[in-house]
Amino acid sequence: MQSEIKLSGKTALVTGGARGIGEAISRTLGACGAKVVINFNKSGERAEKLRDELRSQGLETEIFQADVSQPDQVDALFQFIRSYSGRLDILVNNAGVIRDSLLLAMNVADWEKVHDVNLKGAFLTTRMAAELMVSRHCGKMINIASVSGIRGGRGQTNYASAKGGLISFTRACAIELAPKGIQVNAVLPGFIQTEMTTRAMRRAGEVLLDRIPARRFGTPQEVANLVLFLASELSDYITGQAFPVDGGLSVS
Ligand code: NAI
Numbered sequence: 001m002q003s004e005i006k007l008s009g010k011t012a013l014v015t016g017g018a019r020g021i022g023e024a025i026s027r028t029l030g031a032c033g034a035k036v037v038i039n040f041n042k043s044g045e046r047a048e049k050l051r052d053e054l055r056s057q058g059l060e061t062e063i064f065q066a067d068v069s070q071p072d073q074v075d076a077l078f079q080f081i082r083s084y085s086g087r088l089d090i091l092v093n094n095a096g097v098i099r100d101s102l103l104l105a106m107n108v109a110d111w112e113k114v115h116d117v118n119l120k121g122a123f124l125t126t127r128m129a130a131e132l133m134v135s136r137h138c139g140k141m142i143n144i145a146s147v148s149g150i151r152g153g154r155g156q157t158n159y160a161s162a163k164g165g166l167i168s169f170t171r172a173c174a175i176e177l178a179p180k181g182i183q184v185n186a187v188l189p190g191f192i193q194t195e196m197t198t199r200a201m202r203r204a205g206e207v208l209l210d211r212i213p214a215r216r217f218g219t220p221q222e223v224a225n226l227v228l229f230l231a232s233e234l235s236d237y238i239t240g241q242a243f244p245v246d247g248g249l250s251v252s
Pocket residue numbers: 015016017018019020021022039040041042043066067068069093094095096097117144145146147188189190191192193194195196197
């Protein structure tokens with residue numbers, strides 16, 4: 001029985017890894033010994049600060065700017081990973097955006113943006129990561145979806161469908177990649193306190209809390225804890241699954 005998770009010798013990529021849930025995941029995987037490549041798009045200053053802090057703790061970390069919805073930028077990101085480490089053991093598709101509005105007011109740009117980052121972005125990175133992992137016959141992929149992807153959400157036709165797509169993508173990838181020694185799972189946060197949810201929580205905090213059986217919002221670290229388990233050998237026989245981290249929201 002393993003009492004402590006160790007990721008020494010492993011390389012991890014966390015997309016959108018410089019803030020919020022992604023930051024907690026970057027910190028957690030790094031603290032367990034993984035070399036972490038923190039991808040960011042616009043949070044350059046945050047990424048540099050996080051890299052410097054983790055390095056000052058003796059952890060191996062690099063940052064790389066890329067918009068995950070752009071194929072040429074994802075190619076550049078993976079070229080960087082090849083030259084930095086030559087391998088990738090853990091991929092966390094965390095980058096995501098919301099552009100909420102009711103169906104009748106939903107414009108095509110907001111529909112496409114949410115699908116491009118949350119779903120197409122995961123496809124682009126997964127395809128590149130699979131190439132690196134297949135050659136070593138091992139790897140862990142964790143997709144950060146959402147409870148909205150199984151429950152829907154008012155004003156979230158774009159987001160719910162993208163995250164629902166990401167859950168189905170997870171299952172389809174798991175079937176193809178299991179014989180190659182790669183496990184692919186999804187984590188479904190409920191309401192987690194980050195910059196993405198600040199406005200909604202300020203506007204409707206009490207109403208939202210009423211819907212959560214645990215009567216509190218989750219923390220980024222609580223999502224990172226499950227990601228750590230799924231990134232470790234402890235989860236080697238688990239693939240194609242979607243796990244809510246939501247204080248009971250999805251079963252209420
Ligand atoms: P956040 O807005 O703090 O972080 C999202 C990260 O993705 C940021 O670092 C942002 O720079 C990055 N990003 C956005 N577009 C990008 C792009 N095109 N390329 C690369 N990076 C990009 O949000 P939060 O809350 O930390 O969300 C993380 C993930 O968790 C997202 O996928 C989100 O959909 C999901 N999630 C969050 C929930 C919450 O309650 N906070 C609930 C359910 C899911």
